Amino acid sequence: xxxxxxxxxxxxxxxxxxxxxxxxxxxxxxxxxxSNYKSVADLADVKKRVKVTVEGNxxxxxxxxxxxxxxxxxxxxxxxxSYGVAYTDDGHTYGVFLLSSGNFTVLALYxxxxxxxxxxxxSGLAGQVVVAGVYDPNVRAKxxxxxxxxxxxxxxxxxxxxxxxxxxxxxxxxRG
Amino acid sequence: MSxxxxxxxxxxxxxxVVVDILLAIIAVLKxxxxxxxDVGAPTAYLSIYIHxxxxxxxxxxxxxxxxxxxxxxxxxxxxxxxxTRVSAFLxxxxxxxxIVTGMAWASESWGAAWNWDPRETGVxxxxxxxxxxxxxxxxxxxxxxxxxxxxxxxxxxxATVPLSFAAAYATQSLHPKASQAGAFFSQPEVLKYFVSRVxxxxxxxxxxxxxxxxxxxxxxxxxxxxxxxxxxVIIGLSAALYAVKPFLLDSPARVLNATLNSNGEIVRLxxxxxxxxxxxxxxxxxNPPLYNGTPSVIGHLVVVSDNSVDLVIHWCVxxxxxxxxxxxxxxxxxxxxxxxxxxxx
Numbered sequence: 001x002x003x004x005x006x007x008x009x010x011x012x013x014x015x016x017x018x019x020x021x022x023x024x025x026x027x028x029x030x031x032x033x034x035s036n037y038k039s040v041a042d043l044a045d046v047k048k049r050v051k052v053t054v055e056g057n058x059x060x061x062x063x064x065x066x067x068x069x070x071x072x073x074x075x076x077x078x079x080x081x082s083y084g085v086a087y088t089d090d091g092h093t094y095g096v097f098l099l100s101s102g103n104f105t106v107l108a109l110y111x112x113x114x115x116x117x118x119x120x121x122x123s124g125l126a127g128q129v130v131v132a133g134v135y136d137p138n139v140r141a142k143x144x145x146x147x148x149x150x151x152x153x154x155x156x157x158x159x160x161x162x163x164x165x166x167x168x169x170x171x172x173x174x175r176g
Numbered sequence: 177m178s179x180x181x182x183x184x185x186x187x188x189x190x191x192x193v194v195v196d197i198l199l200a201i202i203a204v205l206k207x208x209x210x211x212x213x214d215v216g217a218p219t220a221y222l223s224i225y226i227h228x229x230x231x232x233x234x235x236x237x238x239x240x241x242x243x244x245x246x247x248x249x250x251x252x253x254x255x256x257x258x259x260t261r262v263s264a265f266l267x268x269x270x271x272x273x274x275i276v277t278g279m280a281w282a283s284e285s286w287g288a289a290w291n292w293d294p295r296e297t298g299v300x301x302x303x304x305x306x307x308x309x310x311x312x313x314x315x316x317x318x319x320x321x322x323x324x325x326x327x328x329x330x331x332x333x334x335a336t337v338p339l340s341f342a343a344a345y346a347t348q349s350l351h352p353k354a355s356q357a358g359a360f361f362s363q364p365e366v367l368k369y370f371v372s373r374v375x376x377x378x379x380x381x382x383x384x385x386x387x388x389x390x391x392x393x394x395x396x397x398x399x400x401x402x403x404x405x406x407x408x409v410i411i412g413l414s415a416a417l418y419a420v421k422p423f424l425l426d427s428p429a430r431v432l433n434a435t436l437n438s439n440g441e442i443v444r445l446x447x448x449x450x451x452x453x454x455x456x457x458x459x460x461x462x463n464p465p466l467y468n469g470t471p472s473v474i475g476h477l478v479v480v481s482d483n484s485v486d487l488v489i490h491w492c493v494x495x496x497x498x499x500x501x502x503x504x505x506x507x508x509x510x511x512x513x514x515x516x517x518x519x520x521x
Contacts, residue, residue, distance in 0.1 A: 005324060007252065013324070014249040017331040024335035032294060032339070032346040053292070055348070126214070130350070132288070159288040160215070163350040167213040167221065167285075168360035173472055174208045175487055176463035 037130050041101035043153060049136040053161070056099040056106075058082050058125050067144040068096065070109065070154055077143070083125045085112070097125055099155065107141035108133070110157035125160070133157040182390035186397050189383040190404045193504055196376045197408050199369075200226050201415040204489065204497050207369040210360060212467045216284040217430075217477050220490040223281040225369055226500050229377035231274040231299075237267035237381055238306065238337045245330035248323060255389070257323040260330045261313070262388045262518050264306050266381065266507070271303045273503045280492040280499075286350050294347040298340030305333040313521055384507055388518055398512055405508025412501020420494035428477040428488040440465035442473065442485055452480050461487035 005013075040056030061079045068075040068086055075086035077096055084096035086109065093112045098105050108131060134156045141154040203225035209218045244260030247253070278296065283289040290296070312329055316322040344351040360366055392398065422428050429447035437443050441457035462472045477488040507514065 010249045010252065010324070013328055014246060014331070017245075017249075017328045021332050021335040024332065025338050028335065028339040029342055029346055032343055035294070036348045130291075132291075161287050161291045161293075161350060162215045163352065164213065164215075164221075164285050165352045165356040167210045167218075168352055168357040170210050170212040170467065172208040172360065172363045172366055173211040173218065173462050173464065173467075174206075174365070176460050176465065 039101045040099050040106055040155075041104040043106060043135050043137075043155070044104050046135055046137055049134065049138075051133070052135045052155075053130065053132040054099075054135075054155075055128060055130045056101045057128055059098040059100040059105060061096065061098050064145065068107075068109075069142040069144065070107075071139050095125075095157075098152070099129070099131065105152055106135075106155040107143065107152040108155045108157045109141070110160065127166075130161040130163070131155070131157050132159045132161060178391070182387075182393040183397055185383060185386045185390055186393045186401055189380070189387050190401060190508070192376065192379055192383055193404060193408060193508065196380045197412055197501055197504065199373055199376055200497060200500055201412070203369045203373055204415070204419060204493055208363065208365045211464070211472055212470075213285065213475065215287055217475060217488075217490040218462075219476065219487065220281055220284040220492050222489060222493045223277060223496045225373045226496045227274065227277040227281055228370075229374045230270055230277060230500060230503075232374060233377050233381040234267050234270035234274055235337055235341065236378055237263045237270055237385065238302070238334060240382070240385055241267060241306075241330050242334040242337075245327040245334075248327040249331075254323065257327060258389045258518075259385070260327060261310075261521060263385050264309050264330060265514075265518060265521075266384055266388070268303060268306050268310075269503060269507070270381065271299060271306070273499050275299060275303070277496040277499050280495045282350075284490055284492050291350055293350040294343035295340055295349055295351045298336070298343040302333075302336035302340045305336045309333055310521060380504060384504075387511070388515055392512075392515055401508045401511045405505045405511065408501055408505030408508065410505075412505060413498050416494040416498035416501070419489050419497065420491050422477075422479050422486075422488040423491050426479045426488075428479055431471075431473050431476050431478055434460075434471035434473050436460065436465055436471050442471070445473075445478075445480060445485065447478065447480065449480075454483070456483060458483060458485050461485050 037053060037055040040054045043052065043054060060081050061084050063079050063081055066077040066079060066084070068077045073088070075088055075094065077084040077086045082097065086094040086096045095110045095112045097108050099108050137153065139154045140151050142149055142151045204222055207222060207225050209221045212218065213221065240263035241260045244256045244263060248256035248260065279289040282291060309326060309329055313322055313326050316325055343349060345353055361370060427449060429449035431445060431447050433446035434442055435444040437457050439457070440460055442460055443454060443457050445452040460471070460473055461478060462476060465472060473485070477490060479486045479488055
């Protein structure tokens, strides 16, 4: 036999549904506020090759010409303060930058000819950025210059994910 | 709702939709964009005049679905259940549009189309929750029980709306917070286009709900809705095609560097397609020509000829416009079918 639900029961159901929705929002908000992008410093604890999305600060790489050696491959790097342009013998171009958090710094390298425009190689790289790529703790990057060298953990970047926050604070333009 | 008021609602809707799409086209072609951006072409930000109103309209539609759910449980009238299912359906359509337009824009301005950004993911979960609403309805044969359970579900599913909105505030999101974007939106030129787009898009969304929950209007008006829908699609897609024309006919180049003379005219240009030196300085296609002493044309996509540098709107904006025209025009074009379908589910 079909059971009818009276108005009082419907009100109870409404209150329960509203309460349930409020609880869902509260739990969801709490869980969201605890979740952030991993810091690049967390890579210090990574033991095997993994795909990662991390955030960090772009650290000046200096100016001048360096030699970069990664996994037996050599690049010539022209450094322009916050980023460098790396060339290989076959004429391929890469973007290079240093990504830091606390005392941990990785050398990040990305293929400028594939998914990233030349524009992003330059002025786009500043301050805090989020990058996605592959981190292998067994691969190190060696930057060599006249009279010195430094070895750093290495991050192969697939994409640079950058928020658009600062873009809204630069004034407006129109077609000239 | 009487047939007379159904006719009135649809007539007003047809008028508003035409204004809506024309305003969207004008915004794409005329509205201002940020003077300098970190990544990609600044013109990609013209998407803001369509993507954001679309997203806010979807939130509005889901709010109407919540109100319908509450009212059904309080009053028990079937018309409120109809309000919930029509609003939820349109909310899902607008939500899919929001995701597609956001991905196109993000591919240029964030560096990748999909980023698992908290709000991006939140909207995806929201959509899944509301698609579940229709799956749930289909699984219950008893009409009264279906309306009751679906109303409760619509109230609970609404939790995903504030969550997806708050995601940009609770976490470090690629989406800007209102305080970060405020400087741009408070510019009178931006405000004019943005506010009018938000208002008109919201009115369109609400009127679409009203037209789909009301009784079927006269056959003449129904046919008029289909004609206007087809026109909206044609006009919107034509405008999108016009905006994307340089990508089809020319080869737009990214400006990497520029040298300006004291009048702000371009003397030399370095682009991804090569270097150009102009015998006669040419007018900068961006106004103002300088940003903190740097030529503001840097980062833009342009088409260079002997005596001009023409600004190219990024293709994502054309896609965003096309998607919006397809959504609004498509709903009108399929009005009769949707009206019938949403009576049944």
